[in-house]
Amino acid sequence: MPTVGLAARLFGAPPVAPAQTLLRRLTGDLQGPRGTSTLAVLAVSLSRSDAVGAMLELPDSMLVNTALLERLTGTLHADDYLALAGPDEVWIVLQALTSPTVASLAATNIARALEAPFQAGTLTVTMRPCIGIAVTAVSPGTALGLLEAASEARKRAGSLNRLYVVATETEGIDLHHKDLIVAVTRALAENRLTMAYQPKVDLATQRVVSVEALIRWPADLVPVISPMVLVEIAERFGMIEALTRHVLHTVLREHATLLAPTGLQRIWINLSAGMLADPGLPEFLQQGLDIWSAGPPLIGLEITESAVIGDIEQSIAMMHALTTRGFELAIDDFGTGYSSLAYLRRFPISELKIDKMFVQHMTSSDTDARLVRTIIDLAHNFKLKVVAEGVEDAATLELLAQMDCDQIQGYVYAKPMPAAELVRWMANFHVGIA
Structure with missing residues (x-):
C-alpha cells in the first residue's frame, strides 16, 4: 500500500x-x-x-x-x-x-x-x-x-x-433556468451591478495597502442572485467578458472619482478561467486602463488555482504576458488545488491568498493551523506576500500575526463596502497612524 x-x-x-x-x-x-x-x-x-x-x-x-x-x-x-x-x-x-x-x-x-x-x-x-x-x-x-x-x-x-x-451554493440550482439568465443579461445591459471593496490590511504598518473589488447584485432586482451564482451563469452562458468589462470600468471610474485621494496602492479584481484563456486579455485590460488614464500597477489580478491548472502551460504563458504589461498577479484560494506545489515556482506572482476554508477554523483545528503555517512559510521561501482571507475574530488575527502573515482581509477589520463608504472608513481607520 x-x-x-x-x-x-x-x-x-x-x-x-x-x-x-x-x-x-x-x-x-x-x-x-x-x-x-x-x-x-x-x-x-x-x-x-x-x-x-x-x-x-x-x-x-x-x-x-x-x-x-x-x-x-x-x-x-x-x-x-x-x-x-x-x-x-x-x-x-x-x-x-x-x-x-x-x-x-x-x-x-x-x-x-x-x-x-x-x-x-x-x-x-x-x-x-x-x-x-x-x-x-x-x-x-x-x-x-x-x-x-x-x-x-x-x-x-x-x-x-x-x-x-x-460543493457550493450553486450545486442543486438549475443555472439554465430562463429567469436567471434573463436577469443577468438585463442587469448587465442596464448597468445595474455594483461594486463593493474589502480592505487588505498590512500587519506590519496597520495600513490599508489595497482592496479587493467584489461584484454585487442590486437588492431591488428579482430574482436575487448571489455573486457566486452570478459569475457561474456569466461563465456558462458567454457573458463573462461583459461582466469582467463592467467590473474593470466600474473600478477604474470609482478610483478616478472617489478612491484616488485615499492613496490605495492597488485594487484587485478576480479573473475567471474563461478570461485567463482568452488570448486578447492583455489588450482587453490595457484598453480599459487607457480610457481612464490609469496604469497597470493600479490593477491586481486574482486568479484561482482552478483557473490556472485547467491548461497549465497556456495559463503560465498568459500570466507572463500580463506581468510583462505591468500587472501584479495573485493566486486566490491557495491550498485548494492539487498541483499547487508542482507549479508554484513557475507562476510569475507576487502574493498568495490562503483560502478562508483553512483560516476560519485554525483556532479550533490544529490541522488547519499547521496548514496555514506551512503555506505562510512556503510563500515566504518563494519571496511572496501572504494574504489570509476570511479572518473574522481577534483570536485568528493574533494567531496569524504570530505566524508572520503579511496581510489580513476579513470582517475582523471590515466588510466589503461601496466606494464612498470605503473613503470614510479608511480615513477613520488611519487616524493616529504615521
Missing part, C-alpha cells in the same frame, strides 16, 4: 457497504446527534485503463476492484464507510470531522493512495480520480441531497480538470 500523507486517517478499516445500505446509514447519521462535527460525502469518479473489463466484470478486473477498496479503506477512519456505486464510481462518507478542511485533505490523500498502478493477474491498471465533496455545513442536509451535491461537484471538477471540487 502506498505511503499516505498529512490527511491520512489510519484508525482501522471502515466497512464497504452496498450503495442502498450506504444511503440508509447516511440518513440515520444525519438524523443523529453530531455536536459541532462535520459530516462529508465524497463522490469519487475513476478514470481507469481497464474500463471495458470493469464493465464486463472480468476476473482480473474484479481483483482490481478488491485492491481499489483496500487502498481506499486504508486512508479512512474506522467510523467512515464507503460503497462501490459502479465500476468507475465510489461513494465515501467521512464522519466526525473537526473541520470541513479535512474532507479536502482526504480527497488529496485518496489521489495519493491511487497513484501507483494496480496489478491483478495479467492486468496493469491505472486510475485517475475526480472527486466531488459535499459537507453538511454548506450542502442540503438530507442523504440524497448530499449525494446529489457531491455528484454535481464531481461533474464540475471534471469540467475544470481539477482533482476535487467542494
Whole structure:
C-alpha cells in the first residue's frame, strides 16, 4: 500500500457497504446527534485503463476492484464507510470531522493512495480520480441531497480538470433556468451591478495597502442572485467578458472619482478561467486602463488555482504576458488545488491568498493551523506576500500575526463596502497612524 500523507486517517478499516445500505446509514447519521462535527460525502469518479473489463466484470478486473477498496479503506477512519456505486464510481462518507478542511485533505490523500498502478493477474491498471465533496455545513442536509451535491461537484471538477471540487451554493440550482439568465443579461445591459471593496490590511504598518473589488447584485432586482451564482451563469452562458468589462470600468471610474485621494496602492479584481484563456486579455485590460488614464500597477489580478491548472502551460504563458504589461498577479484560494506545489515556482506572482476554508477554523483545528503555517512559510521561501482571507475574530488575527502573515482581509477589520463608504472608513481607520 502506498505511503499516505498529512490527511491520512489510519484508525482501522471502515466497512464497504452496498450503495442502498450506504444511503440508509447516511440518513440515520444525519438524523443523529453530531455536536459541532462535520459530516462529508465524497463522490469519487475513476478514470481507469481497464474500463471495458470493469464493465464486463472480468476476473482480473474484479481483483482490481478488491485492491481499489483496500487502498481506499486504508486512508479512512474506522467510523467512515464507503460503497462501490459502479465500476468507475465510489461513494465515501467521512464522519466526525473537526473541520470541513479535512474532507479536502482526504480527497488529496485518496489521489495519493491511487497513484501507483494496480496489478491483478495479467492486468496493469491505472486510475485517475475526480472527486466531488459535499459537507453538511454548506450542502442540503438530507442523504440524497448530499449525494446529489457531491455528484454535481464531481461533474464540475471534471469540467475544470481539477482533482476535487467542494460543493457550493450553486450545486442543486438549475443555472439554465430562463429567469436567471434573463436577469443577468438585463442587469448587465442596464448597468445595474455594483461594486463593493474589502480592505487588505498590512500587519506590519496597520495600513490599508489595497482592496479587493467584489461584484454585487442590486437588492431591488428579482430574482436575487448571489455573486457566486452570478459569475457561474456569466461563465456558462458567454457573458463573462461583459461582466469582467463592467467590473474593470466600474473600478477604474470609482478610483478616478472617489478612491484616488485615499492613496490605495492597488485594487484587485478576480479573473475567471474563461478570461485567463482568452488570448486578447492583455489588450482587453490595457484598453480599459487607457480610457481612464490609469496604469497597470493600479490593477491586481486574482486568479484561482482552478483557473490556472485547467491548461497549465497556456495559463503560465498568459500570466507572463500580463506581468510583462505591468500587472501584479495573485493566486486566490491557495491550498485548494492539487498541483499547487508542482507549479508554484513557475507562476510569475507576487502574493498568495490562503483560502478562508483553512483560516476560519485554525483556532479550533490544529490541522488547519499547521496548514496555514506551512503555506505562510512556503510563500515566504518563494519571496511572496501572504494574504489570509476570511479572518473574522481577534483570536485568528493574533494567531496569524504570530505566524508572520503579511496581510489580513476579513470582517475582523471590515466588510466589503461601496466606494464612498470605503473613503470614510479608511480615513477613520488611519487616524493616529504615521
